[in-house]
Amino acid sequence: MNSGRGADMPVICRDASGQPALICIAGVEKAFGGKPVLRGIDLDVFPGETLVILGGSGSGKSVTLRHIVGLLKPDRGMVRVGGVAVQDMSEDELIPIRRQVGFLFQGGALFDSMNVFDNIAFPLREAGWEERQVTERVPEVLQLVDLEPQVADQMPDALSGGMRKRVALARAIAVRPQAILYDEPTTGLDPVTSTTINELIRSMQRRLGVTSVVVTHDIDSAFKVGDRIAFLCGGRIAFLGTVAEARSSTDPRLRAFLEGRPHEEFEPG
């Protein structure tokens, strides 16, 4: 096991004030079945910020997100988390990285053979927490996502879509990660539930100080939760800037997307 691989390499991604990036994606290319999805993505995420990756369906947003925790390996390029290169790591080597970076899946991906308590306890037990600590921590994180402790006994299929997302978020933050990756957090939810999830993402950043990367095609959500926005189009970053810059951007592709108009570059490949 070599979890320290790349730790001694210079961190090359820094912001204007010289602060090193927590997550650094450089020149990442990825193709599926010969069809290119990512054609060279460069993206830095700095500690404490919320970066939104905005883009249409099939633009490669979720694929980008999966590269950060090694669920996918790039064909080319480099991914670093906390200065450590993760792209060539084995599943064993990735475990410490994955404990630092929580992942909220689109449908929640709760284990449907376990109740809510065991779902949230799962990463804690995997990380070697004692049962006494687990019993204390589970109600704590349920409270953080605004759920009653009684929910712990329920099975995932008894929960609404919004509650599933909350439980999944509770599971993702249970081991106190430095960063949380959100894959389409508001997709499939009604507007009211979407708003509460957006607020929850904001509150995670405020209360826990975690770095967040949010993948979405929901423009409203992007502007509400993001500090910076990266617009993904045709497998490349077409725009990168603050929310204010995104609103006033004249980039024809971003404008077309924000106004809901089709654009020839929206379809990848």
Place this chain on the structure above:
Amino acid sequence: MTQLLRAFGETAILTWDTLRFAVRRPLELGAILEQMFRLGVRSLPLVGLTAVFTGAVMGLQVSYTLSAYGARLYVGSFVSVAVVKELGPVLTAVMIAARVGAGITAELGSMAVTEQIDALRALGASPVKKLVVPRMVALIVMLPLLTVLADMLGVLGGLYVATAEIGQAPEYYWAKVREVLTIGDLVSGTGKTFFFAYFIGIIACVNGLGVRGGATGVGRATTNTVVAAAIAIFISNFFLAKLFLFLQTTFGGGLW
């Protein structure tokens, strides 16, 4: 052809990973016991029913079809050898492939399409350790046990026919069983099922973990598992029978 090679490659890799994780602590004893119950104990009625009626029908065929050759007296001999050496192991394995193999693929496949497998990985756990190892271990332990039980029930099925249908004395039937059946028959018959269990488990897990394309994908993978496992059982059975016959003739002593 490429697909077949890929399937063999994936099977080999998963086999290696399963061996690696099977010996790595902590041993998932709770999960293994749960799977032994779900895959093994819950299969008892199905396996038992199959075995009793197979033994009984063998008894019928031997008594009536082969009666011209004077086989009626040897119902116990025929039934016990056929059941213990071939029918018990193979039919039990095929029934388990249908019930358990299909179940494993459907369960793991559904987990794959709902991103639960990715969630396991993202939470720092290994799907092989958490899902594959308990199922493989449970199958390799339970299938031979189920087979021994099927053997006994099959021979009892034959006993029912011999006594109720053709009026043999039970003592006579048992005498014929003991006359021909050796420990070697039981060893060669049951020994094969360790291999069958491996085939069923590994095929079911490879297919389940590799599911793409939603509910259709799960359905296709489940069908593939049953077909591939059945083929693997029948083909390997021939070669395993040859192997055990070779062992029996080469090292054949009093026991064999």
